[in-house]
Amino acid sequence: MRAHPVDPLPGHVIVDGHCHLASTQLIPEELIAGSVRNVTGQLQVRGKVEPTAVERIFRRQFSDDSADRLVEQMDAAGVEVAVLMAPDFSVRIPGSPGMLELAATHESVRRRHPDRFRVFIGLDPRSQAYGPGDLERLAQQHQVDGVKLYPPCGFSPSDRLMYPYYEVCSRYRLPVLVHTGPTSDCLDFSWGDPLLLGTAVRDFPAVDFIIGHGALFSWDRCVALAKERRNVYLDTAGLASAPGIGDWRAHLRHLLALGVGERIIFGSDWPLARTMGGLPWLLGELTGGADPVLQPGPATDLFLGGNMLRLLPDQRSADATNEVPR
Amino acid sequence: MDVSGTEQQLTEWVQDWSESGAPMDATTELRHSGILDSIGVVGLVARIEDLTGATFDLDTFDFSSTVCVRTLLTHCLAT
Numbered sequence: 001m002r003a004h005p006v007d008p009l010p011g012h013v014i015v016d017g018h019c020h021l022a023s024t025q026l027i028p029e030e031l032i033a034g035s036v037r038n039v040t041g042q043l044q045v046r047g048k049v050e051p052t053a054v055e056r057i058f059r060r061q062f063s064d065d066s067a068d069r070l071v072e073q074m075d076a077a078g079v080e081v082a083v084l085m086a087p088d089f090s091v092r093i094p095g096s097p098g099m100l101e102l103a104a105t106h107e108s109v110r111r112r113h114p115d116r117f118r119v120f121i122g123l124d125p126r127s128q129a130y131g132p133g134d135l136e137r138l139a140q141q142h143q144v145d146g147v148k149l150y151p152p153c154g155f156s157p158s159d160r161l162m163y164p165y166y167e168v169c170s171r172y173r174l175p176v177l178v179h180t181g182p183t184s185d186c187l188d189f190s191w192g193d194p195l196l197l198g199t200a201v202r203d204f205p206a207v208d209f210i211i212g213h214g215a216l217f218s219w220d221r222c223v224a225l226a227k228e229r230r231n232v233y234l235d236t237a238g239l240a241s242a243p244g245i246g247d248w249r250a251h252l253r254h255l256l257a258l259g260v261g262e263r264i265i266f267g268s269d270w271p272l273a274r275t276m277g278g279l280p281w282l283l284g285e286l287t288g289g290a291d292p293v294l295q296p297g298p299a300t301d302l303f304l305g306g307n308m309l310r311l312l313p314d315q316r317s318a319d320a321t322n323e324v325p326r
Numbered sequence: 327m328d329v330s331g332t333e334q335q336l337t338e339w340v341q342d343w344s345e346s347g348a349p350m351d352a353t354t355e356l357r358h359s360g361i362l363d364s365i366g367v368v369g370l371v372a373r374i375e376d377l378t379g380a381t382f383d384l385d386t387f388d389f390s391s392t393v394c395v396r397t398l399l400t401h402c403l404a405t
Contacts, residue, residue, distance in 0.1 A: 043369045053372030060384055069385065241364035275367040276357055277389030 015305040016082040018237035018267025022064040028089050028096040034184030061271045067109045071116055077279035085148045088122030092153035099123045099130050107143050120146035120177050124153055125161035132164040139172040145312050146175040152187035158199035166204045175208040175311045181217030194222050201229045208311050210235055215255055216242045226263045237267035240282055249293045266304045332377055336395045339373050352395040374402050
């Protein structure tokens with residue numbers, strides 16, 4: 001195990017299960033503009049800020065093309081591995097990178113920082129630029145560790161077009177993370193309902209599905225789905241910086257006490273919360289200080305790393321797998 | 327520039343944002359006390375840049391230290 005300047009949980013691996021490569025090269029302009037409008041709108045409700053100022057700061061957070069800054073953050077926070085989510089907007093926003101380009105970009109980052117990143121590759125089942133065979137090839141070449149879906153681009157995760165891809169996921173034991181909840185206002189929020197996963201999780205019991213942002217939006221539905229289906233997980237991406245969630249620390253404690261703790265995955269949604277201090281701040285809030293959100297113990301180990309590790313393709317026999325019956 | 331006056335303006339901005347009514351000044355930690363969420367911090371940094379005409383360097387600010395109006399403003403003016 002790598003020695004870190006900070007080690008919140010000595011002897012245990014911390015995995016950030018939901019990060020992004022913070023690069024404007026990967027995020028379409030239309031999406032950035034929509035996200036800026038979201039933030040500006042929340043500030044302007046209180047008459048607080050000029051849109052141009054928000055845009056300046058927003059763009060500054062997406063200037064880490066090679067993930068060097070992210071690795072610095074991981075080291076400072078004691079995070080061993082981060083899972084990079086690479087959403088594919090190419091069908092909804094032509095000109096933006098599709099699955100194959102995203103795979104190449106993320107592979108170069110992974111080679112630059114050996115052993116630090118796993119990649120969930122984005123795909124849109126309507127794309128004509130690639131197909132399930134390409135996903136299979138990427139899996140065989142160990143360039144991908146899972147799939148990332150972004151339904152607000154205009155499709156359901158239970159669409160039959162997805163099924164050939166899910167067959168590949170089942171064969172190569174690739175977990176599938178599905179974005180849920182609001183997003184940039186240029187996309188369609190109605191596809192962000194976690195219950196749209198219902199048919200897919202039933203039809204592919206051998207595929208593990210992670211509800212992205214499931215701890216924030218419609219969290220009660222996500223918890224219900226996780227209780228009903230053993231192949232359903234949810235993550236906390238964006239929890240600490242979500243407006244309207246109230247006291248996120250109390251909310252997380254509540255969630256972890258609902259009997260699905262072995263299905264909740266820690267994720268920061270980096271570069272979100274960068275202006276709060278990023279990963280060191282977040283891990284400090286979770287495990288440090290006078291009143292940490294998490295207490296030392298097996299449940300915390302699973303949440304901060306074990307749950308994600310046992311889903312990743314070549315980690316199925318890791319110790320964490322044996323701790324929780326599946 | 328009138329640093330003290332700018333601090334006062336920014337402190338009022340934060341008080342207005344937080345709506346908590348809790349007493350605070352330019353040295354009050356803004357995150358641990360829950361006064362500002364991430365959107366609020368973006369708004370505050372934007373306000374600092376607007377008032378000073380300077381650019382806030384996210385990469386070099388020491389987030390492990392106290393995050394308050396004074397440290398944010400000082401950092402922005404120094405870069």
